[in-house]
Amino acid sequence: MFDVHEMEVNFGPQHPSTHGVLRVLLKVDGERIIDAKPIIGYLHRGTEKLFENMPYPQCIPHTDRMDYVAAATNNLGFVEAVEKLMGVTSQIPKRAQLMRVMLSELQRISSHLLWLATHAIDIGAMTPFFYCFREREQVLDLFEAYCGARLTLNCMRIGGMPDDLPPGWLDDLEAFTGKFDAAVDEYESLLTNNRIWKRRTVGIGVITTEEAIEWGITGPPLRGTGLEWDLRRAQPYECYPELQFDIPVGINGDTYDRYLVRMAEMRQSNRILKQCIPMVKATPAGEIKAKISRVIRPPEGEIYHSIESPKGELGYYIVSDGKTQNAYRLRVRPPSFVNLQALPVMAKGHLVSDLVALIGTIDIVLGEVDR
Amino acid sequence: MQVEYPKPKWSERFLLLDMLEGLKTTLRELFRPKVTIRYPEERLDPADRFRGMFRFSFDRCIACKLCAVACPIDIIYIDVHDEQREVDGKMKKLKVLDRYDIDVKRCMFCSLCEEACPTKPKSIWLTTKTYELATYDRNGLYFNMQELEYWENRPEFPGLPPEVEGGEPPKQIPGAAE
Amino acid sequence: MNAWMTYLVWPLVKFLVAFIIVQVIVAAMNWVERRLLGFVQARLGPNRVGPKGLLQIIADPVKFLLKEDIVPASAEKVAYFLGPILPLIPTFLVYCLIPFGPPPTFVAARVNVAILLVLALTSTGVYGIILGGWASNNKYSLMGGLRSAAQMVSYEVPFGLSIVGVLMMVGSLDLVKIVDYQATNVWNFIPQIVACFIFFVSMNAENNRTPFDLPEAESELVAGYHTEYSAMKFAFFMLAEYSAMLVNCCLLVSLYFGGWTLAMFGHGLTSSALRHWGWIGGLIGTAIFFVKVMTFMLVYIWFRATFPRFRFDQLMDLGWKWMIPLALGNIFVTAIFILAGQERLMYWIGIAVLGAVVYYMKPKRVHASRVSEA
Numbered sequence: 070m071f072d073v074h075e076m077e078v079n080f081g082p083q084h085p086s087t088h089g090v091l092r093v094l095l096k097v098d099g100e101r102i103i104d105a106k107p108i109i110g111y112l113h114r115g116t117e118k119l120f121e122n123m124p125y126p127q128c129i130p131h132t133d134r135m136d137y138v139a140a141a142t143n144n145l146g147f148v149e150a151v152e153k154l155m156g157v158t159s160q161i162p163k164r165a166q167l168m169r170v171m172l173s174e175l176q177r178i179s180s181h182l183l184w185l186a187t188h189a190i191d192i193g194a195m196t197p198f199f200y201c202f203r204e205r206e207q208v209l210d211l212f213e214a215y216c217g218a219r220l221t222l223n224c225m226r227i228g229g230m231p232d233d234l235p236p237g238w239l240d241d242l243e244a245f246t247g248k249f250d251a252a253v254d255e256y257e258s259l260l261t262n263n264r265i266w267k268r269r270t271v272g273i274g275v276i277t278t279e280e281a282i283e284w285g286i287t288g289p290p291l292r293g294t295g296l297e298w299d300l301r302r303a304q305p306y307e308c309y310p311e312l313q314f315d316i317p318v319g320i321n322g323d324t325y326d327r328y329l330v331r332m333a334e335m336r337q338s339n340r341i342l343k344q345c346i347p348m349v350k351a352t353p354a355g356e357i358k359a360k361i362s363r364v365i366r367p368p369e370g371e372i373y374h375s376i377e378s379p380k381g382e383l384g385y386y387i388v389s390d391g392k393t394q395n396a397y398r399l400r401v402r403p404p405s406f407v408n409l410q411a412l413p414v415m416a417k418g419h420l421v422s423d424l425v426a427l428i429g430t431i432d433i434v435l436g437e438v439d440r
Numbered sequence: 441m442q443v444e445y446p447k448p449k450w451s452e453r454f455l456l457l458d459m460l461e462g463l464k465t466t467l468r469e470l471f472r473p474k475v476t477i478r479y480p481e482e483r484l485d486p487a488d489r490f491r492g493m494f495r496f497s498f499d500r501c502i503a504c505k506l507c508a509v510a511c512p513i514d515i516i517y518i519d520v521h522d523e524q525r526e527v528d529g530k531m532k533k534l535k536v537l538d539r540y541d542i543d544v545k546r547c548m549f550c551s552l553c554e555e556a557c558p559t560k561p562k563s564i565w566l567t568t569k570t571y572e573l574a575t576y577d578r579n580g581l582y583f584n585m586q587e588l589e590y591w592e593n594r595p596e597f598p599g600l601p602p603e604v605e606g607g608e609p610p611k612q613i614p615g616a617a618e
Numbered sequence: 619m620n621a622w623m624t625y626l627v628w629p630l631v632k633f634l635v636a637f638i639i640v641q642v643i644v645a646a647m648n649w650v651e652r653r654l655l656g657f658v659q660a661r662l663g664p665n666r667v668g669p670k671g672l673l674q675i676i677a678d679p680v681k682f683l684l685k686e687d688i689v690p691a692s693a694e695k696v697a698y699f700l701g702p703i704l705p706l707i708p709t710f711l712v713y714c715l716i717p718f719g720p721p722p723t724f725v726a727a728r729v730n731v732a733i734l735l736v737l738a739l740t741s742t743g744v745y746g747i748i749l750g751g752w753a754s755n756n757k758y759s760l761m762g763g764l765r766s767a768a769q770m771v772s773y774e775v776p777f778g779l780s781i782v783g784v785l786m787m788v789g790s791l792d793l794v795k796i797v798d799y800q801a802t803n804v805w806n807f808i809p810q811i812v813a814c815f816i817f818f819v820s821m822n823a824e825n826n827r828t829p830f831d832l833p834e835a836e837s838e839l840v841a842g843y844h845t846e847y848s849a850m851k852f853a854f855f856m857l858a859e860y861s862a863m864l865v866n867c868c869l870l871v872s873l874y875f876g877g878w879t880l881a882m883f884g885h886g887l888t889s890s891a892l893r894h895w896g897w898i899g900g901l902i903g904t905a906i907f908f909v910k911v912m913t914f915m916l917v918y919i920w921f922r923a924t925f926p927r928f929r930f931d932q933l934m935d936l937g938w939k940w941m942i943p944l945a946l947g948n949i950f951v952t953a954i955f956i957l958a959g960q961e962r963l964m965y966w967i968g969i970a971v972l973g974a975v976v977y978y979m980k981p982k983r984v985h986a987s988r989v990s991e992a
Contacts, residue, residue, distance in 0.1 A: 265925055
């Protein structure tokens with residue numbers, strides 16, 4: 070039971086910096102955290118049950134709403150899983166693959182920009198928030214020009230893409246990639262060398278590689294510990310084998326390393342985009358869908374397919390019974406749900422003021438955690 | 441590829457140059473143009489493919505119900521009946537639309553209905569650049585066939601493009617015949 | 619009759635004039651802060667309420683006055699009402715002591731221990747915070763109030779110690795004499811640059827401004843000492859904070875940046891030169907003083923926009939383990955130079971530091987996540 074010094078405090082679902090409705094039950098001794106238990110479920114919408122009642126193409130808008138910050142990667146994971154189940158992965162035309170990669174990397178940039186904005190403002194630096202959102206607006210404008218929406222994109226279809234690129238889109242993308250490196254330099258000049266930032270993030274929330282693998286943590290928290298594991302290299306999908314990019318890893322596994330890893334990932338995504346643009350121009354325009362029937366009825370079987378979303382390994386497990394157009398069971402492995410398990414491990418021994426930094430550094434999106 | 445830790449020299453640590461760098465950045469930003477759009481006096485023009493409010497064209501619709509099947513939320517309500525009509529001198533059995541209602545308050549504007557429509561140009565389209573749909577009354581968001589076509593009592597967004605993808609030029613005067 | 623005029627009525631009039639001007643500045647500071655923060659952050663600040671948002675200055679107090687004043691039922695009534703008032707009154711009193719222009723006209727009360735009185739009065743602001751936090755009958759407010767009080771008290775020490783170097787060089791506690799000393803030599807921030815820096819940091823910590831604004835931050839568990847206050851009482855806390863900021867800036871300018879004079883080694887607009895022009899000269903001096911003070915208020919806002927905030931234990935670490943030894947070291951070094959009679963050699967300290975900053979601030983920095991890329 071309780072020691073006389075311990076106090077149980079609720080870091081409630083309504084709080085300005087829990088990035089959604091997350092409740093953390095803290096056991097504190099004065100200011101030191103002894104235990105931090107995240108309690109989730111405030112945003113549960115029954116997505117997986119909904120998936121059982123609608124045919125596969127109709128599920129795509131619903132996958133947008135799980136990780137609403139990075140909708141294109143959710144779409145990509147689902148669409149690839151269904152294609153793998155149907156066995157048509159090799160028939161996707163090159164242009165469609167390149168478009169998928171471009172949208173996915175743009176989404177990675179946009180998601181990391183949002184992460185940086187909210188993480189910085191939780192720790193107290195107000196201005197990176199506005200600078201990041203200014204760049205994010207440009208990315209969202211690119212998405213709007215392509216598929217018509219900014220947040221819930223619905224930008225991929227089973228077998229290819231819905232539309233071809235609008236005229237001028239590639240030029241806008243090239244302009245964006247040209248300016249983006251300077252923008253990342255600007256954010257870094259405000260934060261990376263700043264001694265206040267370093268005091269708030271170095272040594273906070275250390276997690277070792279063994280612990281991370283035990284808990285199943287993937288994505289930048291895993292790469293921050295020093296292990297070079299990225300699904301784009303380990304289990305390549307789409308046309309990633311032809312693209313050149315590095316995988317940034319950290320050294321100590323603390324918050325500062327995860328920050329540096331994500332900043333480097335933004336730069337690498339920019340590099341990938343720059344490589345994709347001439348490759349897309351070389352493919353013939355208009356070939357964006359594979360020749361599959363309009364009615365998607367995968368054969369009987371089950372499959373698990375995962376991709377590298379900005380937050381970690383996003384996996385889709387589909388069981389199909391071969392007779393209906395709906396999935397029999399569609400389970401999503403959300404990266405934030407699994408990464409959130411690291412919170413009690415990281416928070417032990419730190420102060421309550423650090424809890425906010427820790428929730429920010431794991432980069433959770435409650436839509437994904439609760440589905 | 442390991443991330444580089446910045447290695448500050450003793451001069452930087454003593455003279456607080458890292459803080460001065462941040463101060464320089466914010467000072468530089470002070471003199472750059474600001475990105476605020478002063479809504480509602482200034483508005484951003486959405487892209488051409490922006491998924492906004494629907495328009496419907498009764499003349500082009502063949503009452504195939506593919507849009508209602510494609511909708512993930514089932515908010516398109518269609519009633520048809522068969523009729524014998526005279527077309528090109530022969531009696532043909534045609535489907536006639538009785539009811540085409542959309543419950544817009546539950547719509548997520550995913551445009552799966554627009555993709556499913558088989559007519560060319562499409563009979564339902566979302567590329568209307570209209571996003572200001574708020575009403576004071578919930579029932580104002582349940583659109584029947586006439587409202588979807590003529591958009592009565594809707595404020596016309598000034599930025600409607602003349603040629604809409606898959607659609608026809610929208611009416612500028614509400615209620616005017618085509 | 620003359621004695622009444624000289625010693626009571628005339629200083630009261632001067633004080634009221636200064637008070638009104640300062641209150642106008644404090645009210646305008648609200649608008650300036652929000653607008654300037656917006657401009658630094660690539661957005662416009664308030665711009666809808668009036669032309670360029672200027673009527674916001676009136677709209678906010680009107681809102682505060684018309685809001686419902688919620689008093690918690692179990693709050694300790696007397697202390698609850700005293701809480702916002704206590705930080706406000708000493709800060710208003712300090713306006714008597716600060717010289718805004720050349721004496722004798724522009725100083726309300728010329729006291730020859732002015733600095734001591736100013737320090738003592740600004741220190742009493744802590745009582746209001748403790749009372750406010752305790753009277754709210756909310757354990758988080760109490761914790762927030764105590765933390766804020768601990769922060770303010772522990773930064774009073776370097777605040778006071780950093781002034782000692784200036785006092786040793788000038789030889790007097792009178793603010794007017796300190797300003798005149800700076801007119802005949804260089805501005806005090808050059809020989810005492812370390813002390814000026816410590817003073818500025820302590821000022822930020824005293825006023826609960828970023829990077830030391832943990833007690834006011836919303837994203838922390840503890841909501842702060844002014845959680846339970848609504849409407850006008852909350853406005854009083856904010857008013858007290860801005861008034862304290864202004865007072866501290868006036869002190870900084872008087873002690874380190876030459877006050878109302880624009881002179882070096884006796885040449886330029888010294889006190890006597892300004893007095894030569896009568897009361898116009900005095901007004902020019904006051905204008906110079908306010909320009910300098912407003913520059914430092916803008917620097918406050920600049921700091922708020924740029925830096926993240928310290929954690930509480932890091933804040934206390936900084937105060938006790940770094941600021942105080944530095945201040946003591948500064949006193950020691952200044953004492954050595956004064957004893958040796960070579961005060962002017964200290965000017966090289968400031969010039970060396972400023973030169974080193976300019977020299978080492980190279981424009982190109984290699985950032986940590988830069989890659990060897992295509």
